Amino acid sequence: MSVLDDLAGGLVVSCQPLPDDPDDPMRDPYVQARVAAAVVRGGAVAVRVNGPDDVRAVRRAVDVPVIGLYKHGTDDVFITPTATHALEVALAGADIVAIDATDRPRPDGRAFADTVRALRERTDALVLADVSTAAEGVAAVEAGADAVATTLSGYTPASAPTDGPDLGLVERLVALLPVPVIAEGRYRGTEQVGQAFEAGAHAVVMGNAVTSPLWITRRLVPATPRAASAPKQRE
Numbered sequence: 001m002s003v004l005d006d007l008a009g010g011l012v013v014s015c016q017p018l019p020d021d022p023d024d025p026m027r028d029p030y031v032q033a034r035v036a037a038a039v040v041r042g043g044a045v046a047v048r049v050n051g052p053d054d055v056r057a058v059r060r061a062v063d064v065p066v067i068g069l070y071k072h073g074t075d076d077v078f079i080t081p082t083a084t085h086a087l088e089v090a091l092a093g094a095d096i097v098a099i100d101a102t103d104r105p106r107p108d109g110r111a112f113a114d115t116v117r118a119l120r121e122r123t124d125a126l127v128l129a130d131v132s133t134a135a136e137g138v139a140a141v142e143a144g145a146d147a148v149a150t151t152l153s154g155y156t157p158a159s160a161p162t163d164g165p166d167l168g169l170v171e172r173l174v175a176l177l178p179v180p181v182i183a184e185g186r187y188r189g190t191e192q193v194g195q196a197f198e199a200g201a202h203a204v205v206m207g208n209a210v211t212s213p214l215w216i217t218r219r220l221v222p223a224t225p226r227a228a229s230a231p232k233q234r235e
């Protein structure tokens, strides 16, 4: 029984502050742990958490699998870019470590397979390869990934941006890979989640649409605030 079996058919929720807003008030391990506890109470089968401090806090707050990643920067390879980042979140309590497995140079000059090997030597954490193309998914499994996620589709030069989630990539990866495929990236509601499962996804990840009040509110605020109506004259 692998911890990946716990994710089958379920919703994974990404509990992270907004990467592009350093002043996001949700940027606090205690806050992320409370958000994680709430989404698990709501039925999430696992949570995806950024950074060793948040992983440690969330680990204490939930009893479902924790997918840990460690973002460093916002450009090029920034999701768990080296073995050091991977080991830190694994040792902080992550059951699964999400690692950029795109076909781009990594800051330490090593290959994805090297990071996988280094992680395996020190921990029993599983490896979730975050990819943007089907070819990257195939290579990631050959390098030892236990599962593959469509996380980076639309965020790399090799993948065309799409408004909604990249369901086509889910389908292609499911057809090609012998490991679970996790649908992730721009899933915003139940219809899209259902489409991902129809495409063969093992599980689906939702992030901002569930856990970012900042992201949600920014999309709800009218572009041009309506003029406030004149207060009624009180009798």
Ligand SMILES: CC(=O)N[C@H](C=O)[C@@H](O)[C@H](O)[C@H](O)COP(=O)(O)O
Residues within 6 Å of the ligand: 014, 016, 019, 048, 069, 151, 152, 155, 184, 185, 186, 187, 205, 206, 207, 208, 209
């Ligand atoms: C591209 C990137 O850095 N994605 C990150 C991966 O951990 C997170 O910022 C996303 O929130 C997560 O993948 C879920 O995606 P969405 O928030 O669209 O449901």
